Structure formats: structure tokens, C-alpha cells
Amino acid sequence: MIVLLGVLIVVAGFAARRNPVLIVGVSGVFTALLAGLGPLKVLDAFGAAFASSRSVTLFAITLPVIGLLERHGLQEQARALMGRLAGLSTGRLLAIYLVIRQLGAATGLTALGGPAQAVRPMIAPMAEAATERRHGPLTGRARERLRSFAASADTVGLFFGEDCFLAVGSILLITGFVNATYHTHLEPAQLALWAIPSAVCATLVHGARLLRLDRTLARESAGAATEPTLEGAK
């Protein structure tokens, strides 16, 4: 029962807004010690777990090429392109990106999007350009909301797409854990199949909310036009 103190450390650390890295470290060391592991065994547990989870950090390999392209105007070009693509509203653009992201993740292409690879250089500038074309210059608040929703389209699309792909980390974690712990045999494909109903719900729910974003932005920009001094006055 005493090992549950490790969970409490995480809760307390987060509530006190400590650095998450530090919380993870302290909780991990405490939990391992409480479970009766010696100091050397604690280090062993950290090292072995770190080595086998390196794939989670592998996406860093794409940073040099993205950095290079940004140096040469990738974001500016995304804006220019969007400026020319008439007719697509912000909400429709983001809803289309949500579906593309889900389909990509469902076919194992989790690298097809991502905040560093796609949202920052392409999707967010495109969404901003689409709104500016319709409603004029963006207020600070509208820009924040727009960028937040651009990020959310990426994240929701990834989360509720990738589990339909059987070679993804979470599916492999489920089969690995259950087959090893309970001596059973589950196939990744069965699990991937049962992720589909939730994926459909995610498309409908978040897609509808993205489409509604157009109305919110129109209302906000109308409000900003009648109170032009609001931003400067604060």
C-alpha cells in the first residue's frame, strides 16, 4: 500500500506546479525505494526503462530539415499559398486537416503532421491567413484561439487515428502488457479494429467544433471592430 505514495507525489508535485521533469524523477526514485529496491536496483530500473523507451523521442531527427526549410521561408510560403486558396474558411481548413491527420495516423503515418513539422510551419499560418482574408486583421485574442484550435486539430487527429493502426506504440503496449502479465494471446489487429468506433466519434465531435469556430471568429472580429481601442487600452 505504501507504494501508492509515489502516485501522491505526482499529484502533489503537479498541484504545486513544480517542474514536471523533477516530479517524475522524485516520484520514480521514491516509488522504487518504497518497493524495497536497493539504490543500485533503482538506477538499473531507470536505465533499462529509458533504453527501451527511446523510440518516443525519435522524432527529433526531423528537426534539422524543418529548421532549414523555415530559414528559407517555409512559413512565409504557406501563408502565400493559403492567400491564393480562396473559398476555404478557417473552420473547414482545420476540419480537413483533422481528417487528414486521422487518416494518416490510422495508416501508421504518425509523422505526417505534428506541432513542429506541420502546425507551426503550415497549418497555423494558413488558418490565420484564411481568417484575415474573411474578417480582416486578427485581434490578439482571436489569434491565440485560432492557434490553439490548430494545435488541437493535430492532437485530436493523432490520438484518435493512431490506435486504428496495429503497429503503433499504444497498441503494442496493450498486447505486450496483457499477453505477458495474464498469459493470454491478443492480436494487435483485434485491438485496432475496436479503436475505430471512438475514432469516428472523434471526427464527428471535434470536426463539428472546428466548423463552429468560423462563427466564433466572425463574432469576435465584429466585436473588436466596434471596440477598436480595447487592445490598446489594457
Next chain:
Amino acid sequence: MIRVEWLYWLVGAVFLAMAAQMATDRSNPKRFGSAAFWGLLGASFCYGTWVVQKTAPAAPLGLAVLAMICLAGLGFTGRGTPATTTPAQRAASAAKLGNRLFVPALTVPLVALLCATLLKDVHLGRRPLFQTGDETLLGLGIGAIVALAVGLLLTRERNPGVALHAGRGLLESMGWALLLPQLLAVLGSIFQTAGVGTQVGKLTVHLLPHGDRFAAVLLYCVGMAVFTVIMGNAFAAFPVMTAAIGWPVLIGQLHGHPPVVLAVGMLAGFCGTLVTPMAANFNLVPAALLELKDQYGPIKAQAPTAGALLVCNIAIMSIFAF
């Protein structure tokens, strides 16, 4: 055979090279701390190969992980001002290169798809070209390398060091948040070793009315979401909640269909990931990358969706698992 460990060495080498650049970057007030953090990370990626193969002790790597945690957690890392192009230069370059700029960015997923589908079954002699089971990861790595080559050709940049420098700028802007998901996976594994799941199970069995199917589904799904909010990662919550209630109660006592219970249980956890700052890579990193003033902006955008989807997952499990 191309092995996934080669890719880890490459990533390790990139981190080490960036750490060397950081050590000499006088614009970074914490340059030695930053260089030590990313240098240790680079070395860990390489050393991890022998830990996985069990030909080297894991304890030194554990020590390095704790050192990284201290460096990042106690504020010894910082960021410099990377030398980059001016907005005018970027606009001129964008006008000159046009939509060709998208080609290298799209090369990454295209090559990854090619590797995961067509090249997956290619054999050299009698051995597969790619290490079995890691085709997607290798595709991502190869895609990144091909894309870099295409990008250097396209921009007529002769010095690959420029790309490394630009990548370092992105790395520094993400900071330690880049490593948090991996550290959470480590924490989940330590919780599992320490038996946290078994203990939570003993507690929940006391709470649960015996044989009430809906209460059990509700407890498992909400438990996954809440635990994920606390731990920041459904991967860390899954072993705990499944050992506590998913397997013994839903599958053992109530004879739920295992694939439905487990797949939907994990997705219920993902609803929690959408709303927790602990999932820094999904929620705080995008806010930082998009230069938002409110770092909880993405969480606020996602919260209503997360709530609705949790209800959906509870319904899906109640209807299809029994």
C-alpha cells in the same frame, strides 16, 4: 539488414553535435548546463543499445537519466539566440523557391510510407532489408535523411551545419519538454515494477458494488482518464488501471470481450491526455512552438472534445464489450 539501433546512434550523434554547438554559444547564459543535458541525452541514446541487448549494465544509464532530470528540473538549461535569416530574406527566399519548399517536408511521410509498405518485404539475400517490426521507425529516420538531402539541394545550401544549427534552434525552444514523454514512460514502468497497479486494484474492489457492470465500466474509463491527467500519459496509466480493474473485474468477473475493454480503455485515457499540462509534448510544446501567451490555450480548445469523447468511450464499452 538496416537495424533500428543505427537510427538511435544517428539521433544520439545529432544530439551530441548540437550539444557541442551549445557549449560554444556565448548568447546562451546557461550554455554549459544546456550542453551537458543534451550531451548526456546523446550519449544515452548510443549507450542504450547495449542496455537493451543486456551486454552493458543499466545502472550507469540510470545515473545519466537522474543527472538529466536534475539539470532540467533545477533550471540549469537555457537557450541562446540562434543566428537565423531576417524576415525580408525569408520572404525573398519563399518568393524564389515557391511551393517547392513543401517538397522536403512531404518527403518525410512519403518515404516513411514507402518503407512501411513496399520496402517492408524486401530481402537482401535471405535477410530482410529492415529490422522486422521497426519498419515504420526506420522509415521515419530514412525519410528525415532523404528530406534533408532534398532540402539542401533545393536551397543550394552547401553546408549541412546550417541545418544542424537551425534544428538546434527548434530543440532549444522545446527544451526539456521534448524529453518528458520518454521520462513518463520510464515512470510507468517503475510503477509497474513497484506493484502500484495491484495496490490500486485492492482499493477499487472495496469501492465497487459487486456485479454492477455499468459501475465497473464507468470506474475503469473515468479512472483511466483521471490517472492519465495525473500522470500525463495514458501509457503510464494503462498498466496501473488495467491491473486494478480492467482485467480482474471487467474481463475476469464480468466476462467482457478483452479487445473492446482494453482498446477503448486506452482511448478513454487519451481523453485525459488532451486536458493535462503533464502531457507537455502534446499540450505545452505546441503552445510554445506557436508562441502563445496562454500556455493552456490548446488544453482549453480540447477540453470540451475530451469530455464528449469520454462519454462516447463509456457508451462504446458498455454496448460492445458484453
